[in-house]
Amino acid sequence: ALQSELATYRDTLRQLSTSSDPILKNMDNATIIHITSRETALNQRLMNLQQTLAKDLQSLNSDLTRHSRFDFAFNTVDSFLKEVDETLHGEEPNKSSDETQLRERLGELKALSTQFSHRQVDLDAVNHIGYRTPLAEQKSQRLRDLNQHWHQALSDTTERYKTLRS
Numbered sequence: 001a002l003q004s005e006l007a008t009y010r011d012t013l014r015q016l017s018t019s020s021d022p023i024l025k026n027m028d029n030a031t032i033i034h035i036t037s038r039e040t041a042l043n044q045r046l047m048n049l050q051q052t053l054a055k056d057l058q059s060l061n062s063d064l065t066r067h068s069r070f071d072f073a074f075n076t077v078d079s080f081l082k083e084v085d086e087t088l089h090g091e092e093p094n095k096s097s098d099e100t101q102l103r104e105r106l107g108e109l110k111a112l113s114t115q116f117s118h119r120q121v122d123l124d125a126v127n128h129i130g131y132r133t134p135l136a137e138q139k140s141q142r143l144r145d146l147n148q149h150w151h152q153a154l155s156d157t158t159e160r161y162k163t164l165r166s
Helices: 002-024 029-090 099-132 139-165
Strands: none
Touching: 002 029, 029 099, 029 139, 099 139
């Protein structure tokens, strides 16, 4: 909207300049210089406004891209943690359980630990983007909660694996 208003203003200045040319022939030099200098000042101010707007739009687009990348990275880690929660909510076989059940559960927990290792890159990415992006307080809190959830789930996985293994 602001760009179109500036374009309209620029067009109006051009029309005004074109319309004033025949009138300027009948004016004294001091008036012509004054009108021309005012026209030049208005054109320079318009160019400055257009440049400032272009920079602001570029900055805004950059911020939107960073926020999109943050949301994508956040959702990737959050989805993984939901899968982890589902796996951890499974019942732990006790020591008197069938050895096959114990091995299966150990395999699940070991696979989960491996996934944590591979997914650490995703957590690092969301933290890196979050650190470099000005986040609203709500998003900052969600990031803190995500990190706490990650570390708690990793700790639970490791602890359950050790417990079943012994």
